[in-house]
Amino acid sequence: DQQVKQNSPSLSVQEGRISILNCDYTNSMFDYFLWYKKYPAEGPTFLISISSIKDKNEDGRFTVFLNKSAKHLSLHIVPSQPGDSAVYFCAASAIYSGAGSYQLTFGKGTKLSVIP
Amino acid sequence: DVKVTQSSRYLVKRTGEKVFLECVQDMDHENMFWYRQDPGLGLRLIYFSYDVKMKEKGDIPEGYSVSREKKERFSLILESASTNQTSMYLCASQSYQPQHFGDGTRLSIL
Numbered sequence: 001d002q003q004v005k006q007n008s009p010s011l012s013v014q015e016g017r018i019s020i021l022n023c024d025y026t027n028s029m030f031d032y033f034l035w036y037k038k039y040p041a042e043g044p045t046f047l048i049s050i051s052s053i054k055d056k057n058e059d060g061r062f063t064v065f066l067n068k069s070a071k072h073l074s075l076h077i078v079p080s081q082p083g084d085s086a087v088y089f090c091a092a093s094a095i096y097s098g099a100g101s102y103q104l105t106f107g108k109g110t111k112l113s114v115i116p
Numbered sequence: 117d118v119k120v121t122q123s124s125r126y127l128v129k130r131t132g133e134k135v136f137l138e139c140v141q142d143m144d145h146e147n148m149f150w151y152r153q154d155p156g157l158g159l160r161l162i163y164f165s166y167d168v169k170m171k172e173k174g175d176i177p178e179g180y181s182v183s184r185e186k187k188e189r190f191s192l193i194l195e196s197a198s199t200n201q202t203s204m205y206l207c208a209s210q211s212y213q214p215q216h217f218g219d220g221t222r223l224s225i226l
Contacts, residue, residue: 102210
């Protein structure tokens with residue numbers, strides 16, 4: 001049972017345009033959401049996060065939107081750059097997940113290709 | 117900056133061998149995690165630890181064990197390596213969100 005879903009395995013965008021990566025979740029207990037970026041042969045790096053008490057969080061070219069009623073979040077990258085080409089993982093956490101561990105549940109990832 | 121160091125970037129072992137993957141973090145984090153990443157499957161949690169000598173099973177613990185004797189070090193052990201354990205292994209640590217990842221170990225079991 002996949003609790004965090006990224007339904008698009010890949011996405012291609014022209015340089016300078018907007019990239020929109022989508023993520024859906026099913027567990028109503030999730031209340032904190034993160035996006036990670038991963039280059040080949042490297043570990044994931046944290047990009048941006050959002051708490052369930054907000055519906056938007058912005059950091060430079062990256063904005064995350066959360067629609068709790070639809071259990072949907074999206075990552076917007078504007079403008080897209082060739083260096084943004086990577087796999088993006090959506091992740092979710094329920095604070096009271098037991099053992100004080102702040103476990104994350106990850107989606108399967110979306111491979112973004114930004115074409116020069 | 118948080119630094120999570122995995123002992124090997126690439127490792128080749130044979131089936132039946134006992135394999136040790138080591139992870140060290142330098143930020144005094146309580147929580148440490150081991151994941152594996154496979155194409156099309158994302159990151160799957162194998163084991164995690166929230167304190168020294170404490171461990172909890174993740175989603176796919178079969179065939180693996182872990183050890184945390186010191187706060188900064190978390191080891192993943194493949195008791196008897198099999199070809200289906202060929203994968204990218206990622207270690208992470210945290211006190212609070214976000215988790216911070218190492219660069220991964222690409223493990224091949226022949």
